[in-house]
Amino acid sequence: MISTELDAAGVREPSLRAAYQHCRTVNAQHGKTFFLATRLLAPRQRPAVHALYGFARGADDILDDFDARTNEERADQLQQLSTRLFNSLVENRSGDDNPTLTAVVDTARKYDIGWDLFDDFLASMRMDLTVTDYPDRKSLERYMYGSAEVIGLQLLPVLGTVGPREEAAPYAAALGKAFQLTNFLRDIDEDLSRGRVYLPADELAAHGVDRDMLEWCHTNRRTDQKVRAALAEQHAITRAVYEQARPGIDTLAPSSRPCVAAALTLYSGILARIEAIDFEIFGRRATVSKPRRLAVAVAGIGRAWANRIRYGSV
Template sequence: MISSELDAAGVRDPALREAYRQCRILNAQHGKTFFLATRLLAPAQRPAVHALYGFARRADDILDDFDDRQTTAQRADRLEQLGAQLFTARVDGAPSDDPALAAVVHTARKYDIGWDLFDDFLESMRMDLTETDYPNRAALEKYMYGSAEVIGLQMLPVLGTAGPREEAAPYAAALGKAFQLTNFLRDVDEDLQRGRVYLPADELAAHDVDRDLLSWCHENRRTDPRVRRALAEQLGATRRVYDYAARGIAKLHPRSRPCVAAALTLYSEILDCIEDMDFAIFSHRATVGTGRRLQVAAGGLLKAWRARMSGN
């Protein structure tokens, strides 16, 4: 399957093919919902998406592979090395032994993806080294621009648009933000274990919620009523971001719409799962069942096939 995708994408160099293959493996292992949605894209588009995921995962691993023997300074150094390697590869065209770098540089050149988007992404990753709380939504939005919105903007040239790219850009950025906000809600407990809270402190405080109360919920595997109310408010705000992002699907190239619609549907249903379990996120992980994921994927596959057959 991967060989046919790479053939369709025009990737001939053996080393580069192997780099893309490694990125695809990462996507399949760690981004199951995202990977499933990617299957709805045309084969020629898929390697680029895997490359973008692989690079983002490469940075995430530096931050989230919590080895007590690694200091913040050492992690910062590894992140700086990644940025320097990306700069060298994109400016000098020097080959990289890192599959994520080799594949993403090739993808960025092929689709004319702005290098500033990668710089903004790495800047938010640097924030993760020292920022553990966000006092208000403005501070969180600053972080999310580089960590989530730019991912949507990087994807846009690969997906293609029905009109000018700049018209679709705000919606693509919003979808990246919606996905990340969903992760923040689902992973409150996991993030606490890493010393982080990705929810605006002032909005939590309006419900008498602070880090200490969240830690109590973690330790007791229970959701305090005040936390439940705060999470419900955050969930409602996230749904509004999805509503806005959904309006941009029609601005994408027809062949890409089924993929994005499926990803939006499946990720937004994580919010439904959180509600259905009454915000018991400290004792359960909200997931969309395999049956439902396959059902959405099957419907998207039919739509994607029709779009390709019609020549779109």
């Protein structure tokens, strides 16, 4: 299957093929929902998506792996990653042996993905080294632009659009934001373990909730009633962002619509699951069941093949 994808994408050189294979493996191991959705893309599109995922995952691992590294060491690793990407992508220097960088640079050149989107992403990653709370939505939005919205913008040229890319861009950014807001709710317990809270403090305070109360929930593995009300409000805000993003599916190339529709369905399914368990997300992880994931995938495969036959996409 990977050989078919690489052949369709025109990737011939052995070391480059190995680099893309590495990114695909990373995606399959660590981004199961996302990887499942990528199966609905045309084979020629998949290697680029795996490369973009692999790069983002590598940066995230620098920050979030539980180990003995200091923040200074993590900051240095992020800077090294940024410098190596800049040297390869912008300065056209060769010789970097990092397979993820090799694949993502090739993807960026092939699809004309600008350095600025990677730079903005890395800027938000650096924020995680020093910022542990967000006083209001404006400050959280600033973080999410680099950490989530630019991911949608990076993917947009790979997915393709039926009109000018700038018309589809706000929807792509909104979908990236919706996915991350879902993660913030699902992973609040895990994020507290890392000393971070990705919810606006002033909006929590309106329900009488502060970090100490969240820490109490984390320690006692249950959701206080005030916290439940605060999370319900965040849930509603996230649901509204999904609805903002949904019309953007029709701005994409037909061959890409089943994949993005499936991703939206699966991620919003996580949001629905959070509500279904009554926001008891301390000590348990809200997930979409395997049968549901497979059902969405099967339906998406049918639409994907129909679109490929109709529009001649491969």
